Amino acid sequence: MxxxxxxxxxxxxxxxxxxxxxxxxxxxxxxxxxxxxxxxxxxxxxxxxxxxxxxxxxxxxxxxxxxxxxxxxxxxxxxxxxxxxxxxxxxxxxxxxxxxxxxxxxxxxxxxxxxxxxxxxxxxxxxxxxxxxxxxxxxxxxxxxxxxxxxxxxxxxxxxxxxxxxxxxxxxxxxxxxxxxxxxxxxxxxxxxxxxxxxxxxxxxxxxxxxxxxxxxxxxxxxxxxxxxxxxxxxxxxxxxxxxxxxxxxxxxxxxxxxxxxxxxxxxxxxxxxxxxxxxxxxxxxxxxxxxxxxxxxxxxxxxxxxxxxxxxxxxxxxxxxxxxxxxxxxxxxxxxxxxxxxxxxxxxxxxxxxxxxxxxxxxxxxxxxxxxxxxxxxxxxxxxxxxxxxxxxxxxxxxxxxxxxxxxxxxxxxxxxxxxxxxxxxxxxxVATTNRDGVQLLQYAPGTIHASLEDGQDVRLDVSTRYPDDGEVTVTVVAAPRDRWTLTLRIPSWADGATVEVDGQVSRAQAPSHTVHDAAADSRIVLRLPMEPRWTTADPRIDAVRGTVAVERGPLVLCAESVDLPGGADVQALRIDPKQPPRPVGDGAVAAGVLFVPNGGIEQPYGRLDAYIEDAYDIELPLVPYHRWANRGPSTMRVWIPTR
Amino acid sequence: MxxxxxxxxxxxxxxxxxxxxxxxxxxxxxxxxxxxxxxxxxxxxxxxxxxxxxxxxxxxxxxxxxxxxxxxxxxxxxxxxxxxxxxxxxxxxxxxxxxxxxxxxxxxxxxxxxxxxxxxxxxxxxxxxxxxxxxxxxxxxxxxxxxxxxxxxxxxxxxxxxxxxxxxxxxxxxxxxxxxxxxxxxxxxxxxxxxxxxxxxxxxxxxxxxxxxxxxxxxxxxxxxxxxxxxxxxxxxxxxxxxxxxxxxxxxxxxxxxxxxxxxxxxxxxxxxxxxxxxxxxxxxxxxxxxxxxxxxxxxxxxxxxxxxxxxxxxxxxxxxxxxxxxxxxxxxxxxxxxxxxxxxxxxxxxxxxxxxxxxxxxxxxxxxxxxxxxxxxxxxxxxxxxxxxxxxxxxxxxxxxxxxxxxxxxxxxxxxxxxxxxxxxxxxxxVATTNRDGVQLLQYAPGTIHASLEDGQDVRLDVSTRYPDDGEVTVTVVAAPRDRWTLTLRIPSWADGATVEVDGQVSRAQAPSHTVHDAAADSRIVLRLPMEPRWTTADPRIDAVRGTVAVERGPLVLCAESVDLPGGADVQALRIDPKQPPRPVGDGAVAAGVLFVPNGGIEQPYGRLDAYIEDAYDIELPLVPYHRWANRGPSTMRVWIPTR
The missing domain is CATH 1.50.10 (Glycosyltransferase)
Structure with a gap:
């Protein structure tokens, strides 16, 4: 050998x-x-x-x-x-x-x-x-x-x-x-x-x-x-x-x-x-x-x-x-x-x-x-x-x-x-977390415990409690902290406009990419609140393939429309969304948005003067589910990017 | 054998x-x-x-x-x-x-x-x-x-x-x-x-x-x-x-x-x-x-x-x-x-x-x-x-x-x-042409001659003169015609709104898919005029990949934009067209259209709130060439479907 x-x-x-x-x-x-x-x-x-x-x-x-x-x-x-x-x-x-x-x-x-x-x-x-x-x-x-x-x-x-x-x-x-x-x-x-x-x-x-x-x-x-x-x-x-x-x-x-x-x-x-x-x-x-x-x-x-x-x-x-x-x-x-x-x-x-x-x-x-x-x-x-x-x-x-x-x-x-x-x-x-000379960086939000030994041998122990991403609240309890100066850095996602951090009752605004809490003592309670309202997302106009569409995201989750949620299981082609009406959460991670529903019509020629194409359209509420869950309810058509009206 | x-x-x-x-x-x-x-x-x-x-x-x-x-x-x-x-x-x-x-x-x-x-x-x-x-x-x-x-x-x-x-x-x-x-x-x-x-x-x-x-x-x-x-x-x-x-x-x-x-x-x-x-x-x-x-x-x-x-x-x-x-x-x-x-x-x-x-x-x-x-x-x-x-x-x-x-x-x-x-x-x-019991069908327009023997043995001889597709005029001279009833059918393309056919000085409107001339005598002169103004074309909204764009066609030709025609050879990404201003012919089969020229800008994130993306844009006249000619002037970027403003 x-x-x-x-x-x-x-x-x-x-x-x-x-x-x-x-x-x-x-x-x-x-x-x-x-x-x-x-x-x-x-x-x-x-x-x-x-x-x-x-x-x-x-x-x-x-x-x-x-x-x-x-x-x-x-x-x-x-x-x-x-x-x-x-x-x-x-x-x-x-x-x-x-x-x-x-x-x-x-x-x-x-x-x-x-x-x-x-x-x-x-x-x-x-x-x-x-x-x-x-x-x-x-x-x-x-x-x-x-x-x-x-x-x-x-x-x-x-x-x-x-x-x-x-x-x-x-x-x-x-x-x-x-x-x-x-x-x-x-x-x-x-x-x-x-x-x-x-x-x-x-x-x-x-x-x-x-x-x-x-x-x-x-x-x-x-x-x-x-x-x-x-x-x-x-x-x-x-x-x-x-x-x-x-x-x-x-x-x-x-x-x-x-x-x-x-x-x-x-x-x-x-x-x-x-x-x-x-x-x-x-x-x-x-x-x-x-x-x-x-x-x-x-x-x-x-x-x-x-x-x-x-x-x-x-x-x-x-x-x-x-x-x-x-x-x-x-x-x-x-x-x-x-x-x-x-x-x-x-x-x-x-x-x-x-x-x-x-x-x-x-x-x-x-x-x-x-x-x-x-x-x-x-x-x-x-x-x-x-x-x-x-x-x-x-x-x-x-x-x-x-x-x-x-x-x-x-x-x-x-x-x-x-x-x-x-x-x-x-x-x-x-x-989930990293460490450096100064302290601990909390990167991903999941319930659990974190134990880091800082360079000088002092221990940090954290207890994290959260329902993220169902909910945007993340509570970090400092179980053990160094006696000396140290930092606890919380990642603030780029989408999290309006995030706040509460340290022992004191609330501050937090901005991407991170918010640092200094010298938290043992038993400190730090509450990060990330905004989890569903939001519209648009793409760089140079991404030709999604021009004239928007997507809906909620926290870190990309959402999608699936045909199983449409009237009569209609194709997801049949949607025109109005991005002026905000989407709203409907529980279980899902979201609903108002859309114009356009049942598929037949046409003779795919190219020409088609201004009069949309007919028989009516408004519906469109359910959207997290992308990672798609196709869990049997065969469906699906789309992340929804055409705008 | x-x-x-x-x-x-x-x-x-x-x-x-x-x-x-x-x-x-x-x-x-x-x-x-x-x-x-x-x-x-x-x-x-x-x-x-x-x-x-x-x-x-x-x-x-x-x-x-x-x-x-x-x-x-x-x-x-x-x-x-x-x-x-x-x-x-x-x-x-x-x-x-x-x-x-x-x-x-x-x-x-x-x-x-x-x-x-x-x-x-x-x-x-x-x-x-x-x-x-x-x-x-x-x-x-x-x-x-x-x-x-x-x-x-x-x-x-x-x-x-x-x-x-x-x-x-x-x-x-x-x-x-x-x-x-x-x-x-x-x-x-x-x-x-x-x-x-x-x-x-x-x-x-x-x-x-x-x-x-x-x-x-x-x-x-x-x-x-x-x-x-x-x-x-x-x-x-x-x-x-x-x-x-x-x-x-x-x-x-x-x-x-x-x-x-x-x-x-x-x-x-x-x-x-x-x-x-x-x-x-x-x-x-x-x-x-x-x-x-x-x-x-x-x-x-x-x-x-x-x-x-x-x-x-x-x-x-x-x-x-x-x-x-x-x-x-x-x-x-x-x-x-x-x-x-x-x-x-x-x-x-x-x-x-x-x-x-x-x-x-x-x-x-x-x-x-x-x-x-x-x-x-x-x-x-x-x-x-x-x-x-x-x-x-x-x-x-x-x-x-x-x-x-x-x-x-x-x-x-x-x-x-x-x-x-x-x-x-x-x-x-x-x-170019077919025949049936009744006469001759002219399908493609090219200069030349056509000779058909009808079922009863009588001959049709046609002489076609045209610069199509540079020009929409097609002149058909009847060189030989049957003595009996016969028809000369001219294909009218689906895009040819406003086509006319002149028979020995008499003009009629002609509609797709065809126009039939009856019993033209030898030496008759039939002039088909197809409208060759450049036209906007839009696509079925279900063709997701070209949503929010238009194309320009002229007669049977699809046109395209090539980077070699843009200021500084800029990428064809940099265009936003206004389909309310009609494109105009500029000779040699080419066409020009007014566009907003948007030199490529740098962005940090491809997805997000990008409403303020367009800046430093200015108007130019965009040359368009027949698609079949593209890449004849060296390497270029090219697009047929142009985003609208």
Whole structure:
């Protein structure tokens, strides 16, 4: 066994190594807190963490067995994989993503039975690893293409990346087990093979970069960081073959620091950005951080949907051009939402800009939360903002052959989204708060407890009570506070005009992006009140596809109209809204707005002089539901952006 | 040599057999005229026919040699094709489409040198045909997959279809040569292999159906018609495997007559519709004609762009849902335009509804004419109505790997569009006029001559003089007329409010779809005046993607704004038009309209309260050019639909 990493000198990342969180930079403006320090006790996200444990993780494990992706590892061990392998070339990574989800879930709850299930999968993976560390069920075994013979599409390094992220979760939660050994051995093999003097390639799907940096942070082994930098430096220099979609598809068109905006395959672009920030932070390379931040900011301003979703093209699962954001053809892959959160989180930690927590919140509520069904046994893969034709219900026993926007499906031929949702939900607590020299920053509002040790060793303990986002009131009780000066910073979302903070009865106005309370004593009671009236939202006029429409939002939630709420189940085409009449809440997170209802009429010609088109229209009250709940009541047509009268 | 077709009794399709035109039904409401009967002498289309002969056809022949697609046939003959073959699985068909274009061009002009070039390609193809008639360079030869082992994607029957269409062109223009022998032998092989008791399959790409019906019409051999019907009856009954895009991609989801609208891959859907009409016409099966007409009408009303372009999806080159017509992601493959003309023409002939000639005109001027460059050496493959980012100029020596909307490219990995344009231009005269028992119908306005023999043997000879579409005046001189009662019907386009027809000095108002002149004597002078003032066009409000915009049209031409005409080459995003001020012609087919010019401003957030967004705007006069000319002045951004103020 060649670990290597114990032979290398750890170099000052002690804090990072011990933080029970997926991202723990050596240096940062804001430091993450581990999921052992933050507990979500219920509410919107607590409910979903429970669902993740009870339904989502078991569902994924069951399907991975059923479709044979876990058994691929057994087949490598017994030499039959060349003839029996099932799944796409990257299916190993789905098993690893599940292991990461399980690892965080075990760290969160100490679930012994889950620990045993994890170990049993790990044993099967271990049996498939080759003596030099190589590990893949699709390449390099008998009757298979040789190792690294298809870096464009083979995904071998991408798979290692997810394996390593799972191992990091284990290390950070205090385990140094077989999974960690496998991952370190694979990482050493990668360094041996793709080092500066080795094979001068990169992976067609970035992911190994962020994983290697985190493995360095978790183990202190510098060669992992160096290898991440080697991959990042090689990117954009045409080491990959050109493909039909162009080299921008896998960001091999121009070097990372030279790009102006994210482009190509959305998940690839975002994973690469995450890795680039990670490596730059460790090298104190602020120009690269700034370059990625500039690209991500422009992407948020010009290539991001109202939901936080990213990716306008189905063909290549890619970003479109600036302002090309069709709601009906929004691809908005769930994984791109997960990946956008990864980037926003890294930029938040390194820059200290709390506005990134707005992006995380928007994406969590309107992309990640939209994916699983109420039962946690079916998932959205794409997240369009307009569904023109009601989808076909999925057979709960069938693999969905397509990533089309239909109803949620139990499983997909490409099934990255379910385990990506699972690992995000399991690690969710880390996104709730950060700490720095001065105090604690409360970023996401969920009921629970937070425990931070400030730099001088003094403890802050907070108790948070809220029904957010059903309600805008968040009560923070200071259970323990430092004797010295300290700060409690509350994120104020950009939409929260008129927010107030009450500290022990004293009310102040609070403005985005944050409000800071100084030196709150133990037993202080701080009440943040965010305005939760539904509001109209309009889009930049350069987003052509939603010209002449408005959306309704309430707090962090994007709302939508569904045909099941319209007279006779009419199509959502049939609406013209009057944005002068404010929408009003009607309970349970729903909202109603007055609209002109225009039953579909027939026309002869689609183009011409159509001023007289609207007829037989009448006023109705239009119910709107949170977007994340759409399609929970059977097939429907749906739209977020409603035409104005 | 097993022709078979001489052994069978021709059965009353004599007229059809002799018509020098691609479509010649046995029975029809309107009968086509051959390209020997109609001569386009110049003008918009005459210029393009000349370009086709001088540049487009030679360019295509050169590239097909260069990329080795013609040489694939030689490689079959010498047994090396399994190792040397180049091109996609359907590249044989591109050679056949070129042969069809050459055949019509030879029929049009009697070009002897072109005849020799055609024969030399035909000889090479002949050498690749197997003794039983099988002919394909991708399957069925040594070291290749076996015949018909991949009906979903193999395109073998599709290739025969194009071979047969080329042979029909030869038969109809009086040649019974090697090409005809090859095609009939292949057709006989298809009937032998896929007959009622044979292999129960259909081709993943329809095309063989329409080709077999026309071969029946040209030869009188009924088994070809029967085999077409067998394929059409099998379609929609899941004989093909399901694929990622679903069976609707190749219209194998439901039987033809049961569909409500065209769906799936646009070219496939349209070729199938053409074949279904052809077969139904020969069987006097009016329910099937009516079903296809209903589907095509709904497609025109809900799934067709202003240009006549069809297909909203890049991913599967497919129709979108009803009203899903994004201008920026319009795929609008040039071939789908060609295919739509094929369907409209067949429906026009069988129903006699001249409004289909409006559709043909719109598609010819705004899709087909847009494809070739001014020099005839580069082509558009897709035809978007909004270009957000200026394209990269194509290297004239490079094969374009993608069907992306960039600038016109010299060649494509999938190069169906150039030869499809070439065959359409070569056969264009047939679409100009039809005849029936009563007289002649003038459908497209181009300078030239028309000669029709009415049923009683009396001749009509017309001389047409016009600068259309630069000008709306069309002068028809009756050179020869029957002594008895007869009619000359002029198509009045649906946009032509206020059209007039002057007969020997007497002016009448004329209304769409047609105006009929009775019993015009020889030497009569008939002047049609179509209003050519530029006009605003709005879209059905259910086409979400162009809400709040207008387009400008002039006669049959759709106009567009290009960034090269804006101050400082600004992006076409920067426009807000006032549809109360009429646009005005400025010569050379161009138009100008007053717009508010809004130089791009920076914004922080793309969503929010943006009422105050427009600033620093000023009025300019916006030049608009015919869409078919766009991108002729270098890279530009472009839009057809202009936002209103």
């Amino acid at each position: 060649n670990d290597g990493h114990n032979a290398t000198q750890p170099d000052g990342v002690t804090t990072a190594r011990l933080t029970v969180a997926p991202v723990a930079p050596g240096t940062a403006t804001l430091l993450p807190l581990g999921i052992d320090k933050i507990r979500i006790s219920g509410g919107f996200w607590g409910h979903r963490q429970q669902l993740n444990r009870d339904a989502i993780i078991p569902h994924i494990a069951r399907w991975q067995e059923r479709v044979g992706w876990t058994a691929n590892f057994d087949a490598v061990a017994n030499g039959t994989v060349g003839h029996t392998r099932s799944g796409r070339e990257f299916s190993d990574s789905e098993v690893y993503k599940l292991l990461e989800a399980m690892s965080w879930e075990i760290a969160r709850t100490g679930d012994e039975e889950l620990e045993q299930r994890l170990q049993s999968i790990v044993e099967r993976i271990a049996s498939a690893q080759q003596p030099d560390g190589y590990l893949n069920t699709r390449f390099g075994n008998a009757d298979q293409p040789s190792r690294y013979s298809d870096l464009e599409w083979g995904h071998e390094l991408y798979c290692y990346g997810h394996l390593i992220q799972a191992a990091v979760a284990r290390i950070r939660s205090g385990h140094h087990d077989r999974l960690v050994e496998i991952a370190c051995k694979a990482a050493d093999h990668v360094c041996d093979t793709f080092g500066p003097d080795g094979l001068a390639g990169v992976c067609g799907h970035p992911e190994i970069e962020t994983a290697l940096v985190e493995l360095y942070r978790a183990t202190g082994v510098r060669r992992y960081l160096r290898q991440a930098r080697v991959f990042l430096d090689r990117r954009g220099r045409h080491s990959l073959q050109d493909i039909e979609f162009g080299r921008s598809y896998f960001q091999d068109d121009i070097p990372i620091a030279d790009a102006q905006v994210l482009r190509g395959h959305a998940v690839r672009a975002l994973y690469l950005s995450a890795g680039a920030v990670d490596a730059a932070v460790e090298a104190d390379d602020s120009p690269t951080v700034e370059a990625v931040e500039r690209q991500y900011q422009r992407t948020l301003q010009r290539r991001t949907y109202l939901t936080g979703g990213m990716g306008s093209h189905h063909q290549d699962e890619a970003f479109g051009d600036d302002f090309e954001l069709p709601p009906d053809r929004a691809y908005c892959e769930t994984c791109a939402g997960v990946a956008s959160i990864m980037v926003a989180w890294r930029l938040l930690l390194t820059t200290g800009n709390l506005a990134y927590a707005d992006t995380i919140e928007r994406t969590l509520y309107n992309v990640v939360a939209a994916s699983p069904s109420t039962e946690g046994t079916a998932f959205f893969y794409t997240n369009p903002l307009h569904q023109r034709v009601a989808g076909q219900p999925s057979d709960p026993d069938e693999v969905s052959p397509r990533a089309h926007a239909q109803l949620r499906a139990p499983w997909f031929e490409v099934a990255c989204c379910p385990p990506n949702v699972a690992r995000t939900l399991a690690q969710l607590a880390t996104y | 097993n022709d078979g077709h001489n052994a069978t009794q021709p059965d009353g399709v004599t007229t059809a057999r002799l018509t020098v035109a691609p479509v010649a039904p046995g029975t029809a409401t309107l009968l086509p005229l051959g390209i020997d009967k109609i001569r386009i002498s110049g003008g918009f289309w005459g210029h393009r026919q000349q370009l086709n002969r001088d540049a487009i056809i030679p360019h295509i022949a050169r590239w097909q040699e260069r990329v080795g697609w013609t040489a694939n046939f030689d490689a079959v003959a010498n047994g090396t094709v399994g190792h040397t073959r180049s091109g996609r699985e359907f590249s044989d068909s591109e050679v056949y489409k070129l042969l069809e274009a050459m055949s019509w061009e030879i029929a049009r002009t009697g070009d002897e040198e072109l005849e020799q070039r055609l024969q030399s390609i035909v000889e090479r193809i002949a050498s690749a045909q197997q003794p039983d008639g099988y002919l394909n360079t991708r399957f069925g030869n040594a070291d290749q997959p076996s015949r018909y082992s991949d009906l979903e994607w193999g395109h073998e029957l599709y290739c025969y279809g194009h071979l047969i269409q080329a042979a029909v062109a030869r038969i109809r223009s009086g040649h019974h040569d090697r090409l005809v022998e090859i095609a009939c032998k292949a057709a006989d092989h298809v009937c032998d292999t896929f007959g009622p008791d044979g292999l129960a399959g259909v081709c993943g790409h329809p095309e063989i159906e329409t080709a077999l019906v026309e071969l029946y019409r040209a030869t009188g051999v009924r088994r070809y018609l029967r085999q077409a019907r067998v394929f059409l009856d099998r379609r929609g009954r899941h004989s093909l495997q399901d694929i990622e895009f679903g069976r609707s991609y190749f219209q194998d989801d439901i039987p033809i007559a049961d569909a409500q609208v065209l769906r799936g891959h646009a070219v496939r859907a349209l070729y199938l519709s053409a074949g279904a009409v052809d077969a139904a016409v020969e069987a006097d099966d009016s329910p099937t004609v009516e079903a296809v007409e209903r589907q095509y009408q709904r497609t025109l009303q809900r799934r067709t762009y202003l240009t006549g372009g069809m297909g909203s999806h890049h991913q599967d080159e497919a129709f979108g849902d009803d009203f899903e017509l994004p201008p920026d992601r319009a795929y609008c493959e040039t071939c789908a335009g060609v295919a739509s003309i094929m369907v409209a023409w067949r429906l026009l002939l069988t129903t006699g509804n001249l409004a289909y000639a409006d559709t043909i005109e719109r598609t010819l001027y705004n899709v087909v004419a847009a494809s070739p460059s001014t020099e005839g050496t580069a082509f558009f493959y897709t035809n978007p109505l909004h270009q957000r980012v200026a394209g990269q100029p194509s290297d004239p020596d490079e094969v374009s790997p993608r069907a992306h909307a960039q600038l016109r490219a010299p060649w494509f990995e999938v190069a169906c569009c150039p030869p499809n344009v070439a065959r359409t231009l070569a056969q264009l005269a047939t679409y």
